[in-house]
Amino acid sequence: MSTPSAGSDLPAPTPLPYRRPSGPGRALVDGWVVAKRNLIKIKRVPEILVFVLISPIMFVLLFAFVFGGAIDPGDGVGYREFLIAGIFAQTVVFGATFTGAGLADDMAKGIIDRFRSLPMSPAAVLVGRTTSDVVYNVLSLVIMALTGLLVGWRIREGFLDALLGFGLLLVFAYAISWVMAYIGLVVPSVEVINNASFVVIMPLTFVSNAFVPLESFDGVLRQLVQWNPVSALTQASRDLFGNVSASAAAPDVWSMQHPALYTLVWVLGILLVFVPLSVRQYSRAGG
Amino acid sequence: MTDMIRATGLRKSFKEVQALDGLDLAVPEGQVLALLGPNGAGKTTAVRVLTTLLRPDSGSAIVAGVDVLADPDGVRARIGLSGQYAAVDEHLTGLENLEMVGRLYGLGGAAARRRAAELLDRFGLTEAGNRPSKTYSGGMRRRLDLAGALVAAPPVLVLDEPTTGLDPASRVQMWEVIRELVSGGATLLLTTQYLEEADRLADDIVVIDHGRAIAQGTADELKAQTGGERVEVVLAEPSMVGAARAVLAEVASGEIELKAGGRELTAPVAGGLAALGHTVSGLQQAGIAVLDLGLRRPTLDDVFLSLTGHASEAPAGSPGDPDSAETEEALR
Known part of the structure; x- marks a missing residue:
């Protein structure tokens, strides 16, 4: 880097008229400002929420009534009861698409340029976006749980266990949000992100025990299913909601024996990779 | 005189395209410099480098006494940027938009609200302040975006094609606003493809083509250069x-x-x-x-023609087509 040649003077850094927050707390403070901005959008365009909430209801009803009779999980638990945790898992994972779509939209509209020209934390836009999407997921879980209760799903373990189950679903969805955040910053438009997430998330949720029992898969597919984190998430939720029959032992694989732990390992791994990756991508966006 | 913006030998290429090819710029404190050039001349790339949005391949830039490459965050705290398309959130009201920007500059909640109300008043947007900005006209959005650049009362302002795509009446209104700003003592770098705009607003004009400054001077000096x-x-x-x-x-x-x-x-x-x-x-x-x-008397169009060998082009960008200018910039 060359020093500007002599000529007129350069000023000393001009003093700032205000004091800026600093340190890691700034990512949270700024992130909350961005999250509030995203949540205002829900207030202004409530139509978004209608569809966010209708599709999980539709999923619960479709699977319960269309496949309800055809698939027998086989361990004494009815299919509807078996199914609900799978639908929870699938829906919250799909919810991450919002994160990617929101960021792709912000990129396209130039808001990201505005944010990037401000002295804010480079993680704030991503922290804000992933945080506001937790709100979407909480709402859709509540709606799905109510619909599930209507069609015969029951929480058979303690209330606290059930809360842990919901917590695990949200934490996993949060991690997937960061993956989608990265994709949202890389792809050129909202249309692409919707298709991209479909391509990633459909196999992830269908090649799992979310809709069909693990026992019905063979060979390589079975290996994939039992190590798929969505399977572990679903298995852990079923355990915590008490939607597995007491007599049936969990499949004899570490991931299925310790599904909650295995899920959390994935959560940690995803965050460790995708938080720095996304923040770096954000910092050089458009460059 | 003290230079609030100084760029030396900026180079940046995108694939085979040399967007900046050794650009030097200096804007003394309190002055207005217009960077004048056609679409694809490198204006937006220069702005993006000076506002820390883009790292140059080589060269250096000091803005408000802070090195753009060494301390980008320090630069961001001292500049206000208003882009060529209004980067306001369409679902937020005018007030919410400005308040959010204030918070992100580091103002406290009450201070951010006060400042937002003050700016809305100054830009004639108080009445519209509680409506989502989606309902604003193009000119109103542009003013709101400009207000966003002023939230922290930065010593250096950078306006990238502030009137591209505006109707003539809104353009004149925007010029008045900008002139008023500058009389307040801010240093301003402005890019434009409108010769008239540079003529009206700038103390000094740098004509840029193919990523290089090809002429510099006041509007009168440039015209004299072309002939009396x-x-x-x-x-x-x-x-x-x-x-x-x-x-x-x-x-x-x-x-x-x-x-x-x-x-x-x-x-x-x-x-x-x-x-x-x-x-x-x-x-x-x-x-x-x-x-x-x-x-x-020669117009700046004549100046442009004689300097570049090609006429200044009609603007391709319009408010409904936010990508066009950038795309062309990248394609050249």
């Missing part, structure tokens, strides 16, 4: 060219040009009004009918 005043005559009858040329020869200080289908004559003159008066009486005495007659 001239008398133009458009004849009613092309057959009178010979006679008209003889009249003009008496006042001309250089070669007389014939253009536009053989009925328009242009003569460089030194005497201004006196030369015009002489021409008028000369033409009358000779009984030559004219369609148009006048004393012309």
Whole structure:
């Protein structure tokens, strides 16, 4: 880097008229400002929420009534009861698409340029976006749980266990949000992100025990299913909601024996990779 | 004088495209510099480098005393940027937009609200302040975006094509706003493809083409560089060219040009009004009918043409097409 040649003077850094927050707390403070901005959008365009909430209801009803009779999980638990945790898992994972779509939209509209020209934390836009999407997921879980209760799903373990189950679903969805955040910053438009997430998330949720029992898969597919984190998430939720029959032992694989732990390992791994990756991508966006 | 913006030897290429090719810039404190050039000249790339949005391949830049590459965050805290398309959140109200920007500059909640209300008032948006900005006209959105750049009262302002895509009335209104800003003492770098805009707003103009500064000076200096005043005559009858040329020869200080289908004559003159008066009486005495007659000073369009060898292009960007300018910039 060359020093500007002599000529007129350069000023000393001009003093700032205000004091800026600093340190890691700034990512949270700024992130909350961005999250509030995203949540205002829900207030202004409530139509978004209608569809966010209708599709999980539709999923619960479709699977319960269309496949309800055809698939027998086989361990004494009815299919509807078996199914609900799978639908929870699938829906919250799909919810991450919002994160990617929101960021792709912000990129396209130039808001990201505005944010990037401000002295804010480079993680704030991503922290804000992933945080506001937790709100979407909480709402859709509540709606799905109510619909599930209507069609015969029951929480058979303690209330606290059930809360842990919901917590695990949200934490996993949060991690997937960061993956989608990265994709949202890389792809050129909202249309692409919707298709991209479909391509990633459909196999992830269908090649799992979310809709069909693990026992019905063979060979390589079975290996994939039992190590798929969505399977572990679903298995852990079923355990915590008490939607597995007491007599049936969990499949004899570490991931299925310790599904909650295995899920959390994935959560940690995803965050460790995708938080720095996304923040770096954000910092050089458009460059 | 103290330079609030100084860039030295900025280079940036995108694939095979050399967007910046050794650009040098200096803007003294309190001055307005217009970066004038056609689409794809490298204006937006220069702005993006100076506002820390883009790292140059080489070169350096100091803004408000802070090195753009060494301390980008320090630069961001001292600049206000308003882009070529209004980067406001359409679902947020005007007030919410400005409040959010204030919070992100580090103002406290109450201070951010106060500042937002103040700016809305100053930009004539108080009444619309509680409506989502989606409902604003193009000119209102642009003003809101500009207000966003002023939230932290930054010493350096960078406006990237602030009036591209605006209707003429909104453009004039925007010019008034910008002139008022500058009278407040801010240092301003402005890019534009409108020659008239540079002429109206800037103390100094840098003409940029293919990523390089090709000329610099005040509007008057640039015009003088292209040539001084001239008398133009458009004849009613092309057959009178010979006679008209003889009249003009008496006042001309250089070669007389014939253009536009053989009925328009242009003569460089030194005497201004006196030369015009002489021409008028000369033409009358000779009984030559004219369609148009006048004393012309070169426009910046002439300047541009003579400097670049190509005319300035009509703007391709419009509010409904936010990508166009950037895409063209990248494609060149």
